Amino acid sequence: MNVIHRKTFFGMFGSGAFSGKPPLYTGTDVEPLLAFSRTFFPKTVIEIGIQRGETAKCLLDNSPWIQNYVGIDVAPSHRTALPVQQSEVPKQPGELVKNDPRVRLIVKPNGSRDVTPAELPVADLIYIDGDHSKTGVLQDTELARKVIRKGGIICWHDYGNPAVPSVTKAIDFLNGKGGNAICLIEKGFLCFEFCRNGK
Numbered sequence: 591m592n593v594i595h596r597k598t599f600f601g602m603f604g605s606g607a608f609s610g611k612p613p614l615y616t617g618t619d620v621e622p623l624l625a626f627s628r629t630f631f632p633k634t635v636i637e638i639g640i641q642r643g644e645t646a647k648c649l650l651d652n653s654p655w656i657q658n659y660v661g662i663d664v665a666p667s668h669r670t671a672l673p674v675q676q677s678e679v680p681k682q683p684g685e686l687v688k689n690d691p692r693v694r695l696i697v698k699p700n701g702s703r704d705v706t707p708a709e710l711p712v713a714d715l716i717y718i719d720g721d722h723s724k725t726g727v728l729q730d731t732e733l734a735r736k737v738i739r740k741g742g743i744i745c746w747h748d749y750g751n752p753a754v755p756s757v758t759k760a761i762d763f764l765n766g767k768g769g770n771a772i773c774l775i776e777k778g779f780l781c782f783e784f785c786r787n788g789k
């Protein structure tokens with residue numbers, strides 16, 4: 591895994607500062623997402639695992655250039671692949687952003703497992719933060735790589751998080767197959783890939 595020094599990252603991509611509390615799950619890893627947004631001005635963003643929408647709200651409030659934000663999650667009755675994730679399933683997926691006209695919520699019994707590429711727009715930025723099982727991360731990556739535009743960015747959350755080691759396993763597997771293209775931002779759990787191949 592290539593690791594970029596946090597200071598180097600923000601030196602290259604600019605500030606990720608924002609006012610208010612960091613989102614519950616993404617925490618300060620929202621800062622690199624914001625720095626990407628302020629550098630590349632994504633028009634279309636997809637978040638797999640939007641939960642209540644805390645990260646979505648932070649990105650949308652600080653990125654007026656975002657035109658479409660697709661948030662995917664599971665229905666409240668869903669049983670998560672990893673028991674440790676069960677408490678994360680929201681009662682109302684995307685509730686914090688549902689009134690933002692830029693937002694489209696896709697809520698299905700099995701979340702992204704039930705979503706086909708045809709249902710998604712070509713995206714400039716995709717944030718994968720849904721099912722953290724190895725199979726889940728690999729399937730979400732496959733879906734994301736089918737709809738990311740050429741030159742777009744895919745980000746994954748929770749690499750290196752000891753609570754969900756399967757994310758690390760999945761990304762190490764992807765890097766082993768794909769020439770180490772996914773890079774971790776030091777002192778956090780966020781990693782990213784610039785997609786040369788895409789739509």
Ligand SMILES: C[S@@+](CC[C@H](N)C(=O)[O-])C[C@H]1O[C@@H](n2cnc3c(N)ncnc32)[C@H](O)[C@@H]1O
Pocket residue numbers: 613614615616637638639640641642643644645646662663664670671675678679680700701702703719720721722726
């Ligand atoms: C860690 S939380 C996401 C936090 C959110 N990204 C944020 O920053 O506020 C994980 C989310 O993934 C959702 N999830 C679990 N399995 C999923 C699946 N197969 N498809 C989509 N979402 C899934 C959970 O319901 C939960 O909302």
